[in-house]
Amino acid sequence: MGAVHRGVLLIVNDAKRGYTVQKTDAEWKAQLDPMQFEVARHAATERPFSGKYWDHWNEGQYHCIGCGTPLFKSDTKFDAGCGWPSYFEPVNSEVIERIVDKSHGMVRVEVRCNNCGSHLGHVFEDGPQPTGERFCINSAAIDFAPK
Numbered sequence: 018m019g020a021v022h023r024g025v026l027l028i029v030n031d032a033k034r035g036y037t038v039q040k041t042d043a044e045w046k047a048q049l050d051p052m053q054f055e056v057a058r059h060a061a062t063e064r065p066f067s068g069k070y071w072d073h074w075n076e077g078q079y080h081c082i083g084c085g086t087p088l089f090k091s092d093t094k095f096d097a098g099c100g101w102p103s104y105f106e107p108v109n110s111e112v113i114e115r116i117v118d119k120s121h122g123m124v125r126v127e128v129r130c131n132n133c134g135s136h137l138g139h140v141f142e143d144g145p146q147p148t149g150e151r152f153c154i155n156s157a158a159i160d161f162a163p164k
């Protein structure tokens with residue numbers, strides 16, 4: 018079941034599809050700290066202005082905390098004023114999975130790592146050019162690698 022949105026196929030509802038990287042909860046807990054585990058594996062949201070990357074501007078790449086896949090580059094990061102790291106595009110469209118999220122009485126588009134299914138954040142349509150998109154990402158879901 019899917020819907021096409023801005024030319025991208027969205028998976029409606031959590032399909033629990035088979036990601037390339039599969040781990041048990043115990044394995045994820047051993048790998049991640051408690052905050053990373055809650056955000057990446059249970060779609061929790063860190064408090065704004067609390068994560069380590071909302072005001073981080075070094076040159077490099079941001080990788081998935083779950084599997085290490087490069088997701089965002091520092092030159093696509095911008096200050097959205099929201100207290101979470103924000104990017105106008107991922108390194109390419111294949112690394113991100115978009116899922117319609119109807120929780121909390123809103124309809125939003127959740128973004129996950131397409132390789133391991135870790136929750137990253139949401140994407141909104143109020144971003145800057147050239148894409149007009151704002152990927153609002155939890156610091157706890159990503160890991161920075163300097164250039």
Ligand SMILES: [Zn+2]
Pocket residue numbers: 081082083084085086130131132133134135
């Ligand atoms: Zn991942």
